[in-house]
Amino acid sequence: MRQYMPGLLDGAALDSSRIPFRVYMYWDQNPPTEIQENFDYHRQIQGLDYQVFNKDHATEWLYQNYGVEARGLFLGARHPAEAADFLRVHIMQLYGGWWLVAGGWWLVAGGWWLTPISGSGMKKALTSCANKLHRTFCC
Incomplete structure (x- = not known):
């Protein structure tokens, strides 16, 4: 099962003049205080489509959108940063927007x-x- 950004393959016109105002972040589990403060900071920005993924949420999202192979590759990552990289390319392919490392402000x-x-x-x-x-x- 392959997913694509809406409009990519159905001939609908895409607004390619701007990057969607969406931001995604990943932290595998139990973020420390400074990371949680960063999540809270971005969550309060009005008009921003903002989403944080943890390991469980990312696992389910990959399964629902890309299938069992993607989920297995994600779960087989050797380090949380490797898992985040894998998740990032899939989210960007489907939704576009911005990916921020959890420590970026x-x-x-x-x-x-x-x-x-x-x-x-x-x-x-x-x-x-x-x-x-x-x-x-x-x-």
């Missing part, structure tokens, strides 16, 4: 998305406009 303003990530003395920002992703590095 996004700000939404004026149609631009921006996420500051600090690490190793370098501040990184990932911005997007009209399906084009731009990665900016500054000190």
Whole structure:
């Protein structure tokens, strides 16, 4: 059983000028406080179609949308990050939108998305406009 984004194969016109305003995240089980706060932060953004998957939810979702083989491959992942990667490509294929790592914080303003990530003395920002992703590095 293969699923595709609605309109992809039925000839319906897709709005390819923008990425859908949907955000998905994954944490296998029992997120620590800082991860739960991140989930809560994104959940309160008005107009955002936001969904968090845990291992049980992801297992059932993959089975319902892609069948027993996808579920088996997901459950056979050697690490939660590997399972998240597998889930991500399937969700993006079916729904489109944005995938955020559970530790990423996004700000939404004026149609631009921006996420500051600090690490190793370098501040990184990932911005997007009209399906084009731009990665900016500054000190």
